[in-house]
Amino acid sequence: MSVTPLQALPIDQLRQRSSTKWRSYPPEVLPLFVAETDYELAPAITEILTRAVRLGDTGYTPPEPGIREAFVGFAQRRFGWTVDPSRVHWTGDVMMGVVEILRRVIAPGDRVVVMTPVYPPFFDTVEEAGGVVERVPLARTESGWRIDLRGVEAALAGGATAVLLCNPHNPTGTAHTHEDLAALAELAARFDATVVSDEIHGPLAHAGHAFTPFLNVSATAAEVGYAVTSASKTFNLAGLKCAVMVAGGPAQEEVLRSFPAEVEWRTGLFGALANVAAYAPESDAWLDSLLAALGENRALLADLLAQHLPRARFLPPDAGFLAWVDVSAYEWGDNPAPTLRREAKVALHHGPLFGEEGIGHVRINFGCSPDVLREAVERMGALASS
Incomplete structure (x- = not known):
């Protein structure tokens, strides 16, 4: 039986949240750093x-x-x-x-x-x-x-x-x-x-x-x-x-x-x-719908990176909504996240904080709407080609 993917909440509604993801940076920055997701709570929790x-x-x-x-x-x-x-x-x-x-x-x-x-x-x-x-x-x-x-x-x-x-x-x-x-x-x-x-x-x-x-x-x-x-x-x-x-x-x-x-x-x-x-x-049904949405975003992210950041190295995760991406081929330094936040207005987690193996890497949270994910990678791609 097919499962209907969860739909992320509208970004205007998300910006009313008071959590770290939505209060760390100004509105022009797309926040894909901390591990918070953009969906409604499961009904039983609400x-x-x-x-x-x-x-x-x-x-x-x-x-x-x-x-x-x-x-x-x-x-x-x-x-x-x-x-x-x-x-x-x-x-x-x-x-x-x-x-x-x-x-x-x-x-x-x-x-x-x-x-x-x-x-x-x-x-x-x-x-x-x-x-x-x-x-x-x-x-x-x-x-x-x-x-x-x-x-x-x-x-x-x-x-x-x-x-x-x-x-x-x-x-x-x-x-x-x-x-x-x-x-x-x-x-x-x-x-x-x-x-x-x-x-x-x-x-x-x-x-x-x-x-x-x-x-x-x-x-x-x-x-x-x-x-x-x-x-x-x-x-x-x-x-x-x-x-x-x-x-x-x-x-x-x-x-x-x-x-x-x-x-x-x-x-x-x-x-x-x-x-x-x-x-x-x-x-359980809510979780199945979440997994369906994350599965679609996981595939979308791979396509977006191939299109807009073709020199990035990315292995799709087996689990979760976090993507570990090597962007060291681009001239964004050992820690690319500050440059991407400043120049592309996309906030990602800092790769070197995960250990020296994270030099040149960023972590991307794809637990969001496809539109937000697409906009974020397009912004990064525009910076790479500028």
Whole structure:
């Protein structure tokens, strides 16, 4: 059965929003930088939040907000992943969960493997937890990006004690394969290391690609790992604080249960309500429509780049609404984003912030209307030809 793609909201309406995407730059700049999307909320989320506002239901998050049951059902329906409900916990956002886990599984000064180019807060999170970043760049092939297993092995053999995994990967959009994730788990087990997997983009795998939850790869993965995720990227809920932490096995569950109560208390009530509604079966149709829209924009972006920036290098992402584009062939410097914002009036994420592999790159958010995406790339193309 065909799915009708979601339609992005009109830009005049979007400019009434007060979030980072729409308040960082003046109106003449098209904002395609931060990971916010331009669609209406899923109806179940709008309904539950509207009801809460009408009731004045703006107090503290209850001890059992329903997150556990909602996430377990979602993981089973969407990923075929059977999650033990007792191993599901929650906190304010994914990076909060990551840093709290790292604080418990590494000692101060321990090295943590980070696979660059990667979401910039990964670097800060490792440092906040007392660790030292050990960069192991992804391996680029003609067909996509892969975990450099030999590089990870060398880092673990050299004393790194943990791996902070991005699955699917941000910014490349790589949905790591079952084979690579299983091999990573075996390496972690061999060197007595921990894997913490950020899986916030998991629900956004494109047609022809599959998201593989790390903890569901093998018994070994469950024994060495944690997953941290949220509905916030998929359902555009970043301002409503809620994330899920999942323990792979009994030892990991003991760690999560040992957290101070404040870790759970950081969860916002609206975030909990919205995540429960997002993970509910009635939001599946909305998600399918979102994926249809993102799939069309993914293909459109490839066509637009080929037409207007033919020297750009772009591998369409396996998952998500973020595109990692190498524009180093153009004379825009090591960090092209400021030039593009100033000269083309298009705001993109700064490539070098993702690691030195990001020199000459930009990250483009294509979770917008086709018209906005087309206008943005045309502006960039006009600059390139000027």
